[in-house]
Amino acid sequence: xxxxxxxxxxxxxxxxxxxxxxxxxxxxxxxxxxxxxxxxxxxxxxxxxxxxxxxxxxxxxxxx
Amino acid sequence: xxxxxxxxxxxxxxxxxxxxxxxxxxxxxxxxxxxxxxxxxxxxxxxxxxxxxxxxxxxxxxxxxxxxxxxxxxxxxxxxxxxxxxxxxxxxxxxxxxxxxxxxxxxxxxxxxxxxxxxxxxxxxxxxxxxxxxxxxxxxxxxxxxxxxxxxxxxxxxxxxxxxxxxxxxxxxxxxxxxxxxxxxxxxxxxxxxxxxxxxxxxxxxxxxxxxxxxxxxxxxxxxxxxxxxxxxxxxxxx
Numbered sequence: 164x165x166x167x168x169x170x171x172x173x174x175x176x177x178x179x180x181x182x183x184x185x186x187x188x189x190x191x192x193x194x195x196x197x198x199x200x201x202x203x204x205x206x207x208x209x210x211x212x213x214x215x216x217x218x219x220x221x222x223x224x225x226x227x
Numbered sequence: 228x229x230x231x232x233x234x235x236x237x238x239x240x241x242x243x244x245x246x247x248x249x250x251x252x253x254x255x256x257x258x259x260x261x262x263x264x265x266x267x268x269x270x271x272x273x274x275x276x277x278x279x280x281x282x283x284x285x286x287x288x289x290x291x292x293x294x295x296x297x298x299x300x301x302x303x304x305x306x307x308x309x310x311x312x313x314x315x316x317x318x319x320x321x322x323x324x325x326x327x328x329x330x331x332x333x334x335x336x337x338x339x340x341x342x343x344x345x346x347x348x349x350x351x352x353x354x355x356x357x358x359x360x361x362x363x364x365x366x367x368x369x370x371x372x373x374x375x376x377x378x379x380x381x382x383x384x385x386x387x388x389x390x391x392x393x394x395x396x397x398x399x400x401x402x403x404x405x406x407x408x409x410x411x412x413x414x415x416x417x418x419x420x421x422x423x424x425x426x427x428x429x430x431x432x433x434x435x436x437x438x439x440x441x442x443x444x445x446x447x448x449x450x451x452x453x454x455x456x457x458x459x460x461x462x463x464x465x466x
Contacts, residue, residue, distance in 0.1 A: 164242055191253065199257045203366075204336060207437030212334050212346075212361045213407050213429055 266368030382460030
C-alpha cells in the first residue's frame with residue numbers, strides 16, 4: 164500500500180514527501196476528531212457517574 | 228500461491244500491522260495528552276466567562292426588580308445546562324487559585340469533557356440536600372484524579388458569584404457503579420427528608436477502570452460572603 168502510494172504521488176522526491184506528510188496529517192486529524200472520540204466512549208475509564216438499572220436517581224448516561 | 232504472491236501478502240500484512248500499531252500509539256497520545264489540552268482550553272474559556280459574569284452586577288430575579296439576593300443564601304434557580312456556574316477548590320490536592328476547576332451543569336459525556344459536572348436536579352451549593360458532582364479520574368484534565376488523597380475534615384470549597392461554600396469531607400467510600408443511593412438527598416435512604424447540606428463527588432476507581440466508583444461525601448461547614456475575603460479553609464492560598 165505504501166509503495167503504491169509513493170509511486171502514485173506526483174512530482175519528484177519533494178513532491179512525494181509533501182504528499183506523504185499531507186496524507187499523514189489528514190489521517191491524524193480524522194483519527195483525533197472523529198475516530199478516537201467514538202472509540203474512547205466505549206472505554207471504561209470514562210465512566211465516572213453512578214447509575215443503576217431503572218434507577219430514579221439523577222438520570223445520566225454512563226459515559227463521562 | 229507463487230513466491231511473489233506470498234511476498235506481496237506478507238508485505239501487506241506487515242504494513243497493516245505496523246499501521247495499526249502506530250494508530251494505537253496515536254490513541255494513547257490522544258488520551259493522555261490531547262484530551263487534557265482540550266479540557267484546559269475549555270476550562271480557560273469557562274473561567275474567563277464566569278469571572279466576567281461575576282464582575283457584572285448580579286441579575287435581579289425576574290419579576291422582583293430591586294430585590295438583592297443575600298450573599299449567603301443559595302442560588303435558587305438552577306444553572307443552564309452546560310453552563311459553568313461555580314469553581315471547586317480542594318486545597319489538599321493543590322486545586323487552588325488558577326487550578327480550581329469550573330463546575331458545569333450536566334453530566335453528559337460532553338459536559339464532563341469540559342470539567343467536573345453537576346448532576347441536574349441535585350442540590351445547589353449551600354442548599355439542603357445532596358449536591359452531586361462527577362468528574363474524570365483520568366484523561367480530560369482529570370479533575371478528580373487525586374480525590375482519594377482527601378482525608379476526613381479536608382475542605383472542598385465551592386466558589387459562586389457571592390459566596391464561599393466550605394464543605395468538609397465526612398466519608399470516602401468505594402462502591403459499585405450502580406450504587407445510586409449515594410446521590411440521594413439523604414444518601415442511602417430514598418424517602419427520607421434531607422436536613423443536612425451535603426456535597427458528593429463521584430469518579431471512577433481504580434484509575435483507568437470502571438469497575439467501581441470512588442465517592443467522597445462532605446458536609447457544609449460554612450457559607451461566607453466573598454466580600455469578607457477568603458474563607459478559613461483557603462487562608463494562605465492568596466486568591
